[in-house]
Amino acid sequence: MADSDAIAIPHGFRTAAGKAGIKPSGGPDLAVFVADGPCAAAGTFTTNRVCAAPVKWCRGLLPADDIRAIVVNAGNANAATGAQGAANAERTAARAAELIGCEPRQVLVASTGVIGHQLPMDKVEAGLDRLIPRASADASSFDEASRAILTTDTHPKVVSLSYSEGGVAFSLLAMAKGAAMIGPRMATMLAFILTDAPVWPSDLQPILLDAVEDSFNCLSVEGHASTNDTVLILSSTASTAPTLRGEELTAFAGMVRSACESLARMMAADGEGATHFITIDIEGCRDREEARAIAREVAESALVKTAIHGADPNWGRIVSAAGYAGVDFDEGELSLWINGVCVYEAGAPTAFDAAALSAGLKAERDVTLRLALRRGEGRIRFWTCDLTAEYVHLNADYTT
Amino acid sequence: MADSDAIAIPHGFRTAAGKAGIKPSGGPDLAVFVADGPCAAAGTFTTNRVCAAPVKWCRGLLPADDIRAIVVNAGNANAATGAQGAANAERTAARAAELIGCEPRQVLVASTGVIGHQLPMDKVEAGLDRLIPRASADASSFDEASRAILTTDTHPKVVSLSYSEGGVAFSLLAMAKGAAMIGPRMATMLAFILTDAPVWPSDLQPILLDAVEDSFNCLSVEGHASTNDTVLILSSTASTAPTLRGEELTAFAGMVRSACESLARMMAADGEGATHFITIDIEGCRDREEARAIAREVAESALVKTAIHGADPNWGRIVSAAGYAGVDFDEGELSLWINGVCVYEAGAPTAFDAAALSAGLKAERDVTLRLALRRGEGRIRFWTCDLTAEYVHLNADYTT
Known part of the structure; x- marks a missing residue:
C-alpha cells in the first residue's frame, strides 16, 4: 500500500478525477486515465450473465495493442440498462476519444454504483470535457482518481511497485474499489493496473488471468458476483521499448500478482461493516x-x-x-x-x-x-x- | 397450521416431552414419539458430508417396516463428535428400546442444537427414563413435543390433516423445527410426520422424497446446510390395515406434500430475525x-x-x-x-x-x-x- 508521497507513476500516463454530479452525495465520481501513446491492454471481467454495458464494451475490445484511455465512473453501474445503456457506454468512449484525439474503440470504460439506472450523460460528458484537458502525471491526480472510483469503500486502495535490475527498470501502479457485491467469479470489483513495463498483449493477458485467479478470485465479501467486475491492465511502452522476456517477464508477472493480492486483501479487510x-x-x-x-x-x-x-x-x-x-x-x-x-x-x-x-x-x-x-x-x-x-x-x- | 385444540392425533402413537437439562436455558429439550406397534418408516437427510451421528444412525435403518419410536433432543446437535458421538446416538436408542420393549434398531434418533459437543448422556438417559413411561396420545403431549424440539424458533410449527372418503379415513400430524442453518440440500431441518394411513415403506419413501423436493428443498434461510437435517415419516397401521392404493394413495401423497410445504413456509417466515x-x-x-x-x-x-x-x-x-x-x-x-x-x-x-x-x-x-x-x-x-x-x-x- 502506498500513500501519494511514495507512489511511482509509470511513464506515459496522465490522469484526472473529480465530481461530475453522478453520485447523489456530490462526492468525486469520475476518473480518467489517459496514455500518451497506444498501450498494450488486457482485461478480465465478471462471469455474471447480467453484466454491465461497460463490461460488454471492454470485452469486445481486449486484448489490444492501441488503447489510449480508461474512463471510470462511480455512483451508477450502467448495468441492466438495456440498449440505452450500451449506447451510453459507447457515447462515453466517443466523447473521451474526441477530447484525446483517438478512436472510440481505443477508450475503455468502467462503471460502478447502483444497478438499473441510466447514466446521466449530460453530466458524464460535461465531466469529461472538464477533466481530460487537465489530466496530469503527478501523484495527486492518481490519488484523486483512486478516491473517485470508490462507492462504499472507507478508503482508497492503491499499490505501487517498482523493478530495477541490470539497467531494466519499470513500475506498476494499481488501484481498486470494492467493499460489497463481491463474490469470486472472475474479477470481482474494479481494478486498474498501469505499468510502463514493455509487455505485449499476448503476454499481458495470461499474466493478468493468473494473477486474478489467485487474488480477486480468492476473495468474497458476501458471495454476490457483481455485474460490473472489471480488471484492466495497460502497458504504456510496449510499442517503444524491447519487450520483456525470461526472468524480467517473470519478475513483472510476480509484481502483477503481488499487486492484485494486496488489493484483494485490502478489499476483504474493508468489506462493508467489517470488524474482522x-x-x-x-x-x-x-x-x-x-x-x-x-x-x-x-x-x-x-x-x-x-x-x-x-x-x-x-x-x-x-x-x-x-x-x-x-x-x-x-x-x-x-x-x-x-x-x-x-x-x-x-x-x-x-x-x-x-x-x-x-x-x-x-x-x-x-x-x-x-x-x-x-x-x-x-x-x-x-x-x-x-x-x-x-x-x-x-x-x-x-x-x- | 393447527392449534392443540384442533389437531387430530393419528392412531397408534403416544408422545412425551419435557426438560432433560440439555439446553443451558433449562427449557424443554427432549421429545419421544412412541408407536404402539411396528411402523412403516421412511426418511430423508442432509447431504452435508459432515453429518450428525443421529443422521448416520437413521440412514442405516431406513426405510423400515418395524420402527417403534423416535427420540429427539434439542440443545445439542451431536454433530462433529466422532466415535463417541456415534456411540451416544446408539446408546440413546438402546435406552429408549429397553424402556419400550423393542430392539435399539427400532428406535430412530434426531438431534439439533450446537455442533461439536458431546451429548450429556446422564441427562438424556434420565430424561428418557422419566418421559417414556408417561407417553400419551393426548393433544397436549404432542403440543409439548412440538415445543421441545425447537431451538431458536419463535413458535412451534405443526400441521394436522385428515382424510375421509368412502369409508377410508386417516390423519397426518407433522411438526418441524428450523429457523437458521437452513439451505436447500435435501431436508433442511428436523421434521416428523406421523400418520395412521396404511402405507408400506416402499410407497412411503418415494412419497416423502417427492414432497421434500418441492417443500424443504425450496427453502433457504441463509444457505448453510445443516449437519442434522432429518425428515422422518412413520405410518402406524401399515401392518394392520389394507394398504392404500390408487386415488387414496394419491390423496395421501398430496397430504404429505401439503404438510411439508406448510412447514417449509412456516420455517422461512420464522427465519432468525426475519421481518419479511x-x-x-x-x-x-x-x-x-x-x-x-x-x-x-x-x-x-x-x-x-x-x-x-x-x-x-x-x-x-x-x-x-x-x-x-x-x-x-x-x-x-x-x-x-x-x-x-x-x-x-x-x-x-x-x-x-x-x-x-x-x-x-x-x-x-x-x-x-x-x-x-x-x-x-x-x-x-x-x-x-x-x-x-x-x-x-x-x-x-x-x-x-
Whole structure:
C-alpha cells in the first residue's frame, strides 16, 4: 500500500478525477486515465450473465495493442440498462476519444454504483470535457482518481511497485474499489493496473488471468458476483521499448500478482461493516479447485461470519460449511485450527480453551482459519470478512 | 397450521416431552414419539458430508417396516463428535428400546442444537427414563413435543390433516423445527410426520422424497446446510390395515406434500430475525433445475435480503443474483416483478413508482418476487426471509 508521497507513476500516463454530479452525495465520481501513446491492454471481467454495458464494451475490445484511455465512473453501474445503456457506454468512449484525439474503440470504460439506472450523460460528458484537458502525471491526480472510483469503500486502495535490475527498470501502479457485491467469479470489483513495463498483449493477458485467479478470485465479501467486475491492465511502452522476456517477464508477472493480492486483501479487510479480516487456508485437498470450493462455502456462510463477528469460537459452523461444498471427504479426514488453536482433529472435537480463544478473537482484527484434509496437496488461501449488523444497515437502505 | 385444540392425533402413537437439562436455558429439550406397534418408516437427510451421528444412525435403518419410536433432543446437535458421538446416538436408542420393549434398531434418533459437543448422556438417559413411561396420545403431549424440539424458533410449527372418503379415513400430524442453518440440500431441518394411513415403506419413501423436493428443498434461510437435517415419516397401521392404493394413495401423497410445504413456509417466515417472508417464483426456464439454481442464488443473496429488509426496491440486486446462477440466459430474456409491479422488462428498466413500491414493502410482511425468463416451461416456487441486524445479533453470540 502506498500513500501519494511514495507512489511511482509509470511513464506515459496522465490522469484526472473529480465530481461530475453522478453520485447523489456530490462526492468525486469520475476518473480518467489517459496514455500518451497506444498501450498494450488486457482485461478480465465478471462471469455474471447480467453484466454491465461497460463490461460488454471492454470485452469486445481486449486484448489490444492501441488503447489510449480508461474512463471510470462511480455512483451508477450502467448495468441492466438495456440498449440505452450500451449506447451510453459507447457515447462515453466517443466523447473521451474526441477530447484525446483517438478512436472510440481505443477508450475503455468502467462503471460502478447502483444497478438499473441510466447514466446521466449530460453530466458524464460535461465531466469529461472538464477533466481530460487537465489530466496530469503527478501523484495527486492518481490519488484523486483512486478516491473517485470508490462507492462504499472507507478508503482508497492503491499499490505501487517498482523493478530495477541490470539497467531494466519499470513500475506498476494499481488501484481498486470494492467493499460489497463481491463474490469470486472472475474479477470481482474494479481494478486498474498501469505499468510502463514493455509487455505485449499476448503476454499481458495470461499474466493478468493468473494473477486474478489467485487474488480477486480468492476473495468474497458476501458471495454476490457483481455485474460490473472489471480488471484492466495497460502497458504504456510496449510499442517503444524491447519487450520483456525470461526472468524480467517473470519478475513483472510476480509484481502483477503481488499487486492484485494486496488489493484483494485490502478489499476483504474493508468489506462493508467489517470488524474482522479473515484469512482462510484450506490444505490437503486433491486439487486447488476442491480447496477453492471449500474455502468459498466457509467464506460465504453467514453463520461462520457472524460467529467470528461475535468472537464466538463456534467451530461447528466452519466444519459444517466445509461439509456442503460438494467435496466428498470424510469427517475423519478433517482438522481445524482457529488462530492457530486446534479445535477439531481428525473428525473429533478437542479440549481447547474456548474463553481464551474467544478473547483472542475479540482483541484482534485479523483471524486465520486453517482447515486441513488428508487427501492430497491441493491448497488455497482465501480472504473474507465478518458479517455485522452494520453490513445490514448499510445495505438495507442503499437506493432509497 | 393447527392449534392443540384442533389437531387430530393419528392412531397408534403416544408422545412425551419435557426438560432433560440439555439446553443451558433449562427449557424443554427432549421429545419421544412412541408407536404402539411396528411402523412403516421412511426418511430423508442432509447431504452435508459432515453429518450428525443421529443422521448416520437413521440412514442405516431406513426405510423400515418395524420402527417403534423416535427420540429427539434439542440443545445439542451431536454433530462433529466422532466415535463417541456415534456411540451416544446408539446408546440413546438402546435406552429408549429397553424402556419400550423393542430392539435399539427400532428406535430412530434426531438431534439439533450446537455442533461439536458431546451429548450429556446422564441427562438424556434420565430424561428418557422419566418421559417414556408417561407417553400419551393426548393433544397436549404432542403440543409439548412440538415445543421441545425447537431451538431458536419463535413458535412451534405443526400441521394436522385428515382424510375421509368412502369409508377410508386417516390423519397426518407433522411438526418441524428450523429457523437458521437452513439451505436447500435435501431436508433442511428436523421434521416428523406421523400418520395412521396404511402405507408400506416402499410407497412411503418415494412419497416423502417427492414432497421434500418441492417443500424443504425450496427453502433457504441463509444457505448453510445443516449437519442434522432429518425428515422422518412413520405410518402406524401399515401392518394392520389394507394398504392404500390408487386415488387414496394419491390423496395421501398430496397430504404429505401439503404438510411439508406448510412447514417449509412456516420455517422461512420464522427465519432468525426475519421481518419479511419472501416467496420467489421463477418461471420460463428450460427445466425445474434451472429455476431452482436461480431461485437459490436470489434467496441466498445477502444483498437481496438486506434490500427487502430495508423496503428498498433495489431490483438490480435481484437480476444480478439471477445472473450468477450458472444459467446461460441473456438479459433480454429476463423480466422481474416485485409485489406484482414490473420493474425490469425484457432486459431494460421500467418507469415504476419506487416510492409506492417501497411503501408497500414497508407495510407488508409478505413479499413476492417473480422472475420470468423466455426459455421454456420450467418453474419453481421458493421461500426465504430477509436478513436483518437481529439475525447478526442472534448468531454472533450463540455458544458463548
